[in-house]
Amino acid sequence: xxxxxLVVPVILPLFTxxxxxxxxxxxxxxxLSFVSxxxxxxxxxxxxxxxxxxxxxxxxxxxxxxxFGIVIALDLFSGIMLILTMIVSLAALIFSFKTIGSERENYxxxxxxxxQIMGINGALITGDIFNLFxxxxxxxxxxxxxMALGGKPYQLQETTKYMIINMVSSVLFLVGVAVLYSTxxxxxxADLSVKVGKAxxxxxxxxxxxxxMIVFGIKGGLFxxxxxxxxxxxxxxxxxxxxxxxxxxxxxxxxxxxxxTLIFAPTLSSINNIILIIAGLTMFLGVMGxxxxxxxxxxxxxxxISQVGYMIMGLGLYTPLSITGAIYFxxxxxxxxxxxxxxxxxxxxxxxxxxxxxxxxxxxTDPSVAYIFLIAGFSLAGAPPFSGFFGKFLLIRAxxxxxxxxxxxxxxxVSFFTLYSMTKIFKYAFWGTAPENVKKVQHNHYxxxxxxxxxxxxxxxxxxLNTEWVYSYVNSAAYQLMNPDLYIxxxxxx
Amino acid sequence: MEFLMALVVGVFFAVxxxxxxxxxxxxxxxxxxxxxxxxxxxxxxxxxxxxxxAPILSDGSTLSYADPIxxxxxxxxxxxxxxxxxxxxxxxxxxxxxxxxxxLSILRGEANEK
Numbered sequence: 001x002x003x004x005x006l007v008v009p010v011i012l013p014l015f016t017x018x019x020x021x022x023x024x025x026x027x028x029x030x031x032l033s034f035v036s037x038x039x040x041x042x043x044x045x046x047x048x049x050x051x052x053x054x055x056x057x058x059x060x061x062x063x064x065x066x067x068f069g070i071v072i073a074l075d076l077f078s079g080i081m082l083i084l085t086m087i088v089s090l091a092a093l094i095f096s097f098k099t100i101g102s103e104r105e106n107y108x109x110x111x112x113x114x115x116q117i118m119g120i121n122g123a124l125i126t127g128d129i130f131n132l133f134x135x136x137x138x139x140x141x142x143x144x145x146x147m148a149l150g151g152k153p154y155q156l157q158e159t160t161k162y163m164i165i166n167m168v169s170s171v172l173f174l175v176g177v178a179v180l181y182s183t184x185x186x187x188x189x190a191d192l193s194v195k196v197g198k199a200x201x202x203x204x205x206x207x208x209x210x211x212x213m214i215v216f217g218i219k220g221g222l223f224x225x226x227x228x229x230x231x232x233x234x235x236x237x238x239x240x241x242x243x244x245x246x247x248x249x250x251x252x253x254x255x256x257x258x259x260x261t262l263i264f265a266p267t268l269s270s271i272n273n274i275i276l277i278i279a280g281l282t283m284f285l286g287v288m289g290x291x292x293x294x295x296x297x298x299x300x301x302x303x304x305i306s307q308v309g310y311m312i313m314g315l316g317l318y319t320p321l322s323i324t325g326a327i328y329f330x331x332x333x334x335x336x337x338x339x340x341x342x343x344x345x346x347x348x349x350x351x352x353x354x355x356x357x358x359x360x361x362x363x364x365t366d367p368s369v370a371y372i373f374l375i376a377g378f379s380l381a382g383a384p385p386f387s388g389f390f391g392k393f394l395l396i397r398a399x400x401x402x403x404x405x406x407x408x409x410x411x412x413x414v415s416f417f418t419l420y421s422m423t424k425i426f427k428y429a430f431w432g433t434a435p436e437n438v439k440k441v442q443h444n445h446y447x448x449x450x451x452x453x454x455x456x457x458x459x460x461x462x463x464x465l466n467t468e469w470v471y472s473y474v475n476s477a478a479y480q481l482m483n484p485d486l487y488i489x490x491x492x493x494x
Numbered sequence: 495m496e497f498l499m500a501l502v503v504g505v506f507f508a509v510x511x512x513x514x515x516x517x518x519x520x521x522x523x524x525x526x527x528x529x530x531x532x533x534x535x536x537x538x539x540x541x542x543x544x545x546x547x548a549p550i551l552s553d554g555s556t557l558s559y560a561d562p563i564x565x566x567x568x569x570x571x572x573x574x575x576x577x578x579x580x581x582x583x584x585x586x587x588x589x590x591x592x593x594x595x596x597x598l599s600i601l602r603g604e605a606n607e608k
Binding site for chain 1: 536
């Protein structure tokens with residue numbers, strides 16, 4: 001199905017960013033970015049509804065036919081990701097109104113924020129592997145700027161490392177594209193999928209598959225490649241950390257799921273044990289890092305790594321149920337992780353520190369923040385009424401059905417440690433006595449701080465209570481991923 | 495010809511990785527510059543180096559034309575690389591002004607230590 005609206009999630013943030021560069025009034029910049037992001041969210045909802053009714057939507061740019069021109073395609077998985085991206089962006093945007101400070105606003109913070117959204121949206125809807133590279137570069141360049149903006153020594157130091165690592169991973173991406181092109185002679189993902197099917201199980205395809213695993217593994221924070229993640233996210237200001245922690249790694253995971261189910265599906269059977277081992281180690285070492293930390297943001301950053309392992313576990317098992325579980329977990333995790341990062345931002349604003357030992361007493365001074373954290377923390381650990389439980393339930397059940405008991409054991413163990421580290425945050429930051437001379441936040445200020453976190457916490461409760469309804473969408477998204485013929489037919493037209 | 499290019503690409507990668515393993519920040523930055531050129535050369539080689547003519551169909555035969563796609567890809571990659579390089583040079587400059595050192599073994603530590 002052809003649909004011209006598909007360009008809106010990419011074009012709209014781009015034009016908003018350009019307009020913001022031209023306008024010097026900060027209030028107007030805020031209004032413009034808010035309106036644009038809300039409109040983008042509405043478009044994402046509308047497009048995903050259309051996908052669920054009419055099937056995969058595509059658009060050939062410039063009307064060049066599919067394998068030759070650039071195609072953008074939206075299936076249910078990318079539609080769901082698009083909605084979540086816009087929800088988290090909106091929450092982070094509202095949060096940054098109150099916290100980001102005029103020194104960053106004066107240097108076009110909101111413009112780079114929009115460019116970041118553009119990069120993420122583009123990476124989600126593109127149907128061309130080289131375009132995926134370009135959009136990854138856009139979102140990375142925007143993220144370098146957002147991370148360095150403000151120019152504190154620690155920020156500069158960590159941004160440089162983050163940038164060098166990501167430049168190397170981009171080069172590897174380019175090498176992967178080069179080898180893929182010389183082997184199969186195409187860059188369109190649907191076309192590649194057809195050609196891989198014809199080429200059979202060649203050794204070189206496995207090499208390419210592993211190159212892409214390394215590239216997206218660096219971006220997503222998989223086991224041997226996650227070392228850059230905690231420090232970088234720690235260095236970023238809170239509102240930016242929400243965007244990074246909620247979305248950036250997940251775009252890497254999205255790319256892994258997309259590329260592996262669509263292009264490298266035939267090679268998956270020979271490397272899925274390796275993927276499972278990576279998933280287990282990512283989960284376990286991530287949560288061990290979290291348990292050892294005494295800093296709110298660092299602890300959450302290590303949790304990102306741990307949770308990424310669950311999603312990769314879904315890919316490693318590679319059954320319809322496990323892919324469903326992985327997508328469900330991805331939805332849950334984006335919402336909850338952003339919510340937790342928002343709370344760490346609020347706590348930082350209230351106490352002027354991220355060190356857990358110096359916080360204390362938030363329960364007494366700010367009970368609403370404490371209750372939101374309680375919901376999000378339990379949801380992350382996987383307690384029943386919230387969304388985290390059902391994601392883990394689906395994955396563990398898929399693991400048991402496949403007979404991979406070891407990974408199931410690891411994932412349950414990791415849940416336990418997750419709960420432990422959440423109680424640790426609760427004990428140090430929310431219980432205890434507040435340090436002296438705590439500054440009071442004005443009441444009207446307070447609302448803007450807590451609102452986005454409260455909305456996201458409500459969303460995790462909503463998803464947990466309406467699992468059946470969400471599951472029906474997730475299930476058909478997984479069905480589309482497991483049957484690449486649907487995607488190929490939509491893009492190449494039969 | 496492809497074999498020769500493969501050697502060139504290999505040497506480029508080796509040199510840039512050697513640079514990147516250095517402790518001096520500027521050498522690391524040069525390493526990232528070189529490695530992106532290595533990837534560009536690899537892209538150029540990936541389409542095959544046989545064609546000599548520009549890829550404009552005039553006489554109907556398609557045998558001796560150069561593959562235009564890798565060239566288009568390289569153009570994009572060079573532009574992106576240019577932007578990223580400009581940014582990392584400025585960032586390194588700021589870093590050097592702030593810390594007065596380019597030794598990466600000093601540029602580490604927690605936020606609260608600064």
